[in-house]
Each structure stands twice: as structure tokens, then as C-alpha cells.
Amino acid sequence: MVSIRNATPRDLQRIFEIERLAFPHPWSLESFRRELALPFSRLITAEADQQNADAENEGNLAGFLCRWLIAEECHILNVAVHPEMRRMGIAAQLMAEAIAESKAKKIELVTLEVRRSNFAARNLYRKFNFEDRRLRRNYYGLGEDAIVMELTLETDLTNHK
Structure with a gap:
């Protein structure tokens, strides 16, 4: 079981460590600092309970998600889970939180880019519909395309007669 909460400046070093373990071209620590300061950005963390934590994963921080809310759109910029904590549903819980927040704020569209080669992430996103x-060629560098994925949310406005 994990708990989801807003990231704080004290979490940034651990978030950066997870980022470096998760991606071949990680964001910088300064990028995460900037995200914490942006008014339209939200950086959330997933903390594992003591049962799921181990000595390697000190601080129990298991993963994070960074998203922007701009106008009627939520854009998910980054999702990562510590390699030793994968396949436990943590990324799904982070995604569920971002989608629930979007629905609560009457957001109509959730977007993200994902590496064409990242089948695990693509399958996770498909589970959320x-x-x-579209395809963005060489988005992640030469030979690494991004797939733009979208989720259209029903809001109370679309349900009114």
C-alpha cells in the first residue's frame, strides 16, 4: 500500500534519484525545483508503507508524477517508480490521483507523451482509457519517437441536459 501526497523540497533529491534510475536521459534536479515553484504544476509522490520498503529504498519514496493544469487540460509530464518497487500498482495509483484531480477540477482532457518503445507505460495508460x-518523430532523440496519448473526461457540464 502507498500513500499519495504533494512533494516538498525535501523530497527532491530522492525524486531525482528515482528519475535517474528510471530514464536514460533524466530531468535535472533543477527541473524538479522549477516544477515545485510553478503555480500550474503539481508534483506528487507515492510513499510505500514500511512493509513494502527496503533498505535500498530509504525514505519510502517509491515514485512520483508531475503534471500541469492549464485551462481545460491536464498534461502529465513525468511518471516514474523506483525499479525495486515496480509491478506493485504504484504508477497506476499516481495516475488515478492525477485523473481524479482533473475530474474534480472539471478538466476535459488529459494528455501525455510516452516513448514508442515503452510498452509497459503504454499498456498502463490504455487501462485508464x-x-x-499522434506520433512525434524523434521526440526523445534520434530514433526514439513519442506517442501522444489523450484521455477525454466527462465533466458535469457534459452530463447536463
Whole structure:
């Protein structure tokens, strides 16, 4: 079981460590600092309970998600889970939190980019009903395309007669 909460400046070093373990071209520590300061950005963390934590994963921080809320859109910029904590549903819980927040704020569209080669992430997003919309060639560098995925949310406004 994990608990989801807003990230604080004290979490940034651990978030950066997870980022470096998760991606071949990680964000910088300064990038995460900037995200904490932006008014439209939210950086959330997943903390594992003591049962799921181990000595390697000190501080129990298991993963994070960074998103922007701008106008009627939520854009998910980054999701990562510590390699030793994967396949426990942590990324799904982070995604569920971002989607629930979007619904509560009457957001109509959730978007993200995902590496074409990242089948695990693409499958996770499809479980939340994200759909492939377009391809961005070489988005992650030469030979690494991004797939833009979107989720359209029903809001109370669309349900009114």
C-alpha cells in the first residue's frame, strides 16, 4: 500500500534519484525545483508503507508524477517508480490521483507523451482509457519517437441536459 501526497523540497533529491534510475536521459534536479515553484504544476509522490520498503529504498519514496493544469487540460509530464518497487500498482495509483484531480477540477482532457518503445507505460495508460492520437518523430532523440496519448473526461457540464 502507498500513500499519495504533494512533494516538498525535501523530497527532491530522492525524486531525482528515482528519475535517474528510471530514464536514460533524466530531468535535472533543477527541473524538479522549477516544477515545485510553478503555480500550474503539481508534483506528487507515492510513499510505500514500511512493509513494502527496503533498505535500498530509504525514505519510502517509491515514485512520483508531475503534471500541469492549464485551462481545460491536464498534461502529465513525468511518471516514474523506483525499479525495486515496480509491478506493485504504484504508477497506476499516481495516475488515478492525477485523473481524479482533473475530474474534480472539471478538466476535459488529459494528455501525455510516452516513448514508442515503452510498452509497459503504454499498456498502463490504455487501462485508464488513454488513446493514441499522434506520433512525434524523434521526440526523445534520434530514433526514439513519442506517442501522444489523450484521455477525454466527462465533466458535469457534459452530463447536463
